[in-house]
Amino acid sequence: MPADIANPRLSWNLAQDVSELLEYHFMTNALLAGAIVAVIAGLIGWLMVLRRETFAGHTLSLMAFPGASSAALLGVPAAWGYFAFCGVGALAIGRLSGGERRAWSEESAGIGAVQAVALAAGFLFVSLYGGVLGDLENLLFGNPIGVSDGQVLLLAAVAVVALLVLGAIGRPLLFASIDPHVAGARGVPVGALSSTFLLLLGLAVAATSQITGVLLVFALLVGPPATAQAITARPLLSLGLTVVFGLFVVWLGLGISYFSVYPAGFFIATISFAVYVLARVLVAARAWRSYGRPRRPPAPEPSPSGVIA
Amino acid sequence: MFSQEFMRNALLAGTFVALACGVGGWFVVLRGQVFAGDALSHVAFPGALAAAAAGLDERVGLLVATVAGGAGIGLLGRGALAGRGARGSAAVPADDTTIGIAFTFILGLGVFFLTLFSMGSGGGAGIVAAHTLFGSIFGLGSGEALLTAALATGAAVVVLAISRPLLFASVAPEVAAARGVPTRLLGVCFLAVVGVIAAAAAQAIGALLLLGLLTVPAASAHRAARSPFAGIALAGLLAVAAMWGGLTLAYMLPWLPPSTAVVAVAALIYWASRILT
Secondary structure, eight states: OOTTTSOGGGOTTHHHHHHHHHTSHHHHHHHHHHHHHHHHHHHHHHHHHHTTOHHHHHHHHHHHHHHHHHHHHHTSOHHHHHHHHHHHHHHHHHHHHSSSOOOHHHHHHHHHHHHHHHHHHHHHHHHHHTOOHHHHHHHHHOOGGGOOHHHHHHHHHHHHHHHHHHHHHHHHHHHHHHOHHHHHHTTOOHHHHHHHHHHHHHHHHHHHHHHHOSTTTHHHHTHHHHHHHHHOOOHHHHHHHHHHHHHHHHHHHHHHHHTSSSOHHHHHHHHHHHHHHHHHHHHHHHHHHHHSSOOOOOOSSOOOOSOOO | OTTSHHHHHHHHHHHHHHHHHHHHHHHHHHTTOHHHHHHHHHHHHHHHHHHHHHTSOHHHHHHHHHHHHHHHHHHHTTGGGTTOSOTTOTTSOOHHHHHHHHHHHHHHHHHHHHHHHHHHSTTHHHHHHHHHHHOOGGGOOHHHHHHHHHHHHHHHHHHHHTHHHHHHHHHOHHHHHHTTOOHHHHHHHHHHHHHHHHHHHHHHHOTTTHHHHHHHHHHHHHHHOOSHHHHHHHHHHHHHHHHHHHHHHHHHOTTSOHHHHHHHHHHHHHHHHHHHO
């Protein structure tokens, strides 16, 4: 996996830097976990951006906070709490906002209510636990350097499950995401797919938040997919680009943070944002040159442009 | 309960913050800008930390960050159309994606300032972080409580003053624009005022929990009341009820943090409104 060798920004004494970095077991664990997370967060985030469920994803990412604090309170591994609360949160969001077709304002208010309750519960658990602030910071901002062998294995297992489910429902899900009405009319179970996808999103978020922390999950979940979708409208190409961008962001962020005093989450979020802004600027420049005026990149839906009366 | 000074301060600040949150939140829910409100609540945290790292009053940083964030979202977004409409239709601009990416970056900056600040000053950073994230309404002094109440009241008055054109611009943006209502300017002003409300509420119940006070009573009011101005009044009333109920609960049960209690009461009201309507 030569992505961090291919990146030119660390080019001064790069070989030495990388070999120094890879000598440490905790660093290889962090890079490995980061790679797994970049792939699942990228693929599921790609669908999330397409389905405009960013707010739901954000709310699910905050579920990790009550999850981890309740796990600390009960004395079980934090990952159990992460996954349990993300699953419950996904079901609650699906129940409150999906189902009957409601207006967007009603739906987002429902998601907001779920988020408020989850955070309030998390705060309650933290204060019952005794509220050690160092733990709270790790929880909110992640600690990729502290990933253990067991966590890497758990992440890999989660990734395999998520990819299998995604592979099984991928095509109908894409159809239902792009045009829910036509898909429903063609017999695609739109509601069931939507709930399944929210559960997958919860799974991806729970896995990601162990690396980047609760608050910065989005750096991997939204950044690379939004960048790829801004560049190209072709599904497969943009999925591939998402994974490439995700790996680039994670490995570069972890690599820089190793040589710096600042936390990895900051670098991952900043690089992710920089890549997005760069892509938007390049796309806008390209559109400006070819059309004579700035335009938004086309949405990734295939448009029936042949029929003009 | 009322003989305690900290309780009187909490009730004074809490009442006006809740009122402003209810009134502003009604429009936030109507305009489908809950995610924007959420982003503002998170922007409060890096703002406070940046000010702390620079040696300024954290409340100044908080206010500047939320107001700038609100105006920024209003300017960059598509005005009243932000996030509205059915999912998956090509006409809807993907505002939520832009908001998501931008505020992740700002939160990343918050982490940066947290590290910067904690290297400069021993243990203070964690305390500032915890206060900003979760609020400390029982720790407000009487001066702070008055200031918070005044800020919140001012914001609520501004929302009420622009409520008629704002309502028009929110419900039928094209028609309002055709009739000469400055919809874009209204959208930016509204989000800036929501920023002020967020700054006031962040001190009372914390940056992470203010979305509960901003959204949940307003969502209940949207379900219960049919006419707009009844809805606005009901939203303010329900938010104040949640605040008083939560503060009373937290006073009686010492293990219960006040912010959690306030959001829990608000959620109960929402649950009841979903069952009853």
